[in-house]
Amino acid sequence: MKKYLIFIFSFAALYILFQLSTGAILTVLYKPDLSSMTAISNQEVVFEKTSNIPFFSIFIFLSSTIAYFLSQKIGRTSKASTDLLRF
16 A cells, blocks of 8 residues: 555656646747737737647656656665564
């Protein structure tokens, strides 16, 4: 149960971190299409193009893999320290 909780919390934290960093990167790299603007006073933002890269599935796979290995490592070290205390 302890490994499961470690996995869930680390997965959620890594997933949120990857989503926030992806959003920040996409926001920084956004370049509006100036030819689609009809007037200078127009304050409307137009999002026409979408990315073809499946960020969602890549980040789920990456965060779950890191969370799995992190839970295995933390679970193993906490079990080893518990065994040392018994002797």
